[in-house]
Amino acid sequence: MSFFSTETARKSKSLSDVRRRKRTSKLTTVLVWACAAYFLLPLLWLAISSTKSNSDLFSTFGFAFGNEFALFDNIASVFTFQDGVFLRWVGNTVLYAGTSALIATALATAAGYAFAKYDFGGKAAIFAVVLGSIMIPLTALALPTYLMFSGMGLTNTPWAVILPSVVSPFGVFLMRVYATDSVPDQVIEAARIDGSSELSIFFRFGVPLMAPGMVTVFLFALVATWNNYFLPLIMLSDSALYPLTVGLAQWQSMSAAGGGSQALFSTVITGSFISIVPLIVVFLYLQKFWQSGLAAGSVKE
């Protein structure tokens, strides 16, 4: 049973929620809110700290504002430090994550649709291999991939980060589940009778019907690459090519090395804060997609 075919079950369930909502439990509410506080407080601290000057950071309480409101000074120093390399890192991150998520989504959509809507020789075996590969730890692959790429002269180029990130076995799995439920066989049959070719059926009917599932796969591929640290760390040596994760880690180790670069603390904190805002906004904005997409993956074997 999958999420998408149980729309009615879900609807009747939310009716029962209305009925149940009258009896909220104080204890459960307090416990869940305590958990929510644990997840939010560190981010609140990060937000408040990014408005403080370096000296206020040391002299005022963590969850209180400082004597001066230094947010704009901090933002300015984030974007001007080391000749404004931070902006390049933002651009690189968007480029790497956006490109690989787009390609990963396209590949997963085509493959998922093929698995869902066609019978062909070796289908079960190929799908089993793809599904099994979810268990292969990516870091076990990163090292040999690096050595391969360095032989081909691909290291220290954007491709070194993008290419390994376009393979998404979990995306194929999600799209297969999604295509099964969202593209009715009758639509495909009707289009065949009208004389449409198989590929044009895929593009004209399949893709629009699968769009919400594609958004989910795109989002998770985007986050995976956006947040990736290990792969760009080993692949890239030129700091102008770094994504935000590697760049920020480098700034942190500079500030941890202490001494004269102590003034970096507020810069690193503000840079960290800036780097998480885009993804949080995207996630809040596209809530209904990632929640339903995960549902599909969690229910089907």
Added chain:
Amino acid sequence: MTISAQKAAQQGRRTSLARGRSRTAYLLLTPFILVFLAMLVVPLVYSGYLSMFKRTLVGGETFVGLQNIISVFTDQRFLEGVGRMTVFFVVQVPIMLGLALFIALALDSGRVRAARASRLAVFIPYAVPGVVATLMWGYLYGPDFSPIAQAFKAVGLTPPDLLSSNLILASMMNIVTWEFVGYNMIIMFAALRTIPLESLEAAQIDGAGQIRTALSIKIPAIRQAIMLTLIFSVIGTFQLFNEPSLLSKIAPNVIGTSYTPNLYAYSLAFVNQDPNYAAAVAFVLGALIMTVSYVVQLRGRRKVSA
């Protein structure tokens, strides 16, 4: 035309149609399969191949067969890292998944006020890169301007050194828990939403309370989703890298270069310049993770059928 000839013609048309369709299927699959082979299968095979050589100053590369792989199994530094990750797995994963399950069940029961906002609050850390989460917690653990240390000092106590060798593993567990409870919770929550209302109502009629319903109906119903989160946790734990690597910058004496197996593979390849042995470590680690995931899955299946 006789009937049988008609039939044969029809059948011929059908098989050629079927052939056309499977051609389309292969066409749609090919791009994915190509990158799958190039980026997953080839590196895996290549790392196995690399691990069979040894580079020496005099003789260049020599074939040593399984020697590297065998020495990984008796490598004290590798085994210590695996041991540390086993402790991490045994302690942190139950806490993380237990918390995720509790929150998912609580939100699904409809007994929490502001449930939607709470769900988002719990999920938000997933959108925070591991690097940023570790930087942030690193500052929160530190002695300088952390509100934790400030609170201890305010009441006249000495703040605990959360970056000391006694506490660093627990500190790391906290970071990973903070990062991934929300993700696991959403997977479980989404599965809970698909339980048919009828079975829940039947339990209600039988007079089962919330806790009873959760234990005997909801949790068994989402066993599949819980398995998925468990497998993801096995994979995540044993290849831990970001957190120890970044914390080692602020606690260099506590976290060595082989603190986790993955950190060890990294420093072998890039500090020691020994890609062959690093490949062997990565290969053994990968095999270990797949074995543990597989065993976890088998045990899960057996429980279902029992």
